[in-house]
Amino acid sequence: MSGLETHEVPEAVETDGWRLTVDGCVDRRLSLSHDDLRAMELASATGDFSCVEGWTATDLSWRGVRVVDLLRCAGPDEEAAFALVHAMDGEYACGYSLDDFGGALLALELDGEPLPVEHGGPARLVPAGDSDCWESVKWVSRIELHATEPADTARELALSRLR
Numbered sequence: 001m002s003g004l005e006t007h008e009v010p011e012a013v014e015t016d017g018w019r020l021t022v023d024g025c026v027d028r029r030l031s032l033s034h035d036d037l038r039a040m041e042l043a044s045a046t047g048d049f050s051c052v053e054g055w056t057a058t059d060l061s062w063r064g065v066r067v068v069d070l071l072r073c074a075g076p077d078e079e080a081a082f083a084l085v086h087a088m089d090g091e092y093a094c095g096y097s098l099d100d101f102g103g104a105l106l107a108l109e110l111d112g113e114p115l116p117v118e119h120g121g122p123a124r125l126v127p128a129g130d131s132d133c134w135e136s137v138k139w140v141s142r143i144e145l146h147a148t149e150p151a152d153t154a155r156e157l158a159l160s161r162l163r
């Protein structure tokens with residue numbers, strides 16, 4: 001068994017007073033505190049996590065809010081088809097099709113403990129099923145719904161580390 005690699009926490013990451021915004025193509029813009037999220041129904045997901053850099057963390061146990069529940073609270077517009085998930089580390093953002101977003105969790109806990117900031121706390125996106133490592137956005141700050149596919153930066157930023 002091996003755990004996640006630990007990477008430097010960028011200076012821009014500020015957990016005090018953190019809130020999650022859900023906006024864009026929605027009927028109701030949400031701004032939720034950690035306590036607001038903890039008061040929602042929590043779900044669990046277990047699995048391995050592999051990075052394209054060539055390491056794997058096995059048997060991770062995540063717990064958090066289902067992204068579909070968050071979206072339901074915000075009420076996506078009819079035209080909403082994509083989500084751009086923003087992070088606190090500046091320009092890092094990853095796009096998803098809402099169709100692929102179904103089983104995703106916004107994780108608040110890892111292995112029974114509050115998610116450490118080193119691994120993306122207060123909240124990290126955990127996509128369901130097969131996904132690329134850069135799609136597991138750490139330090140999530142905002143989920144922005146879009147009608148058309150948004151430009152994102154996550155893949156490029158993650159792969160630029162390999163060069």
Ligand SMILES: Nc1nc2c(c(=O)[nH]1)N[C@H]1C(S)=C(S)[C@@H](COP(=O)(O)O)O[C@H]1N2
Nearest residue numbers: 004005007051087119133134136137138158
């Ligand atoms: N906000 C943000 N999320 C991110 C990244 C990042 O640089 N910024 N890197 C991604 C990549 S490439 C990997 S492999 C994992 C690393 O997670 P870890 O630091 O918990 O091992 O976070 C992903 N999520």
Ligand SMILES: [Mo]
Nearest residue numbers: 051052133134
């Ligand atoms: Mo990665």
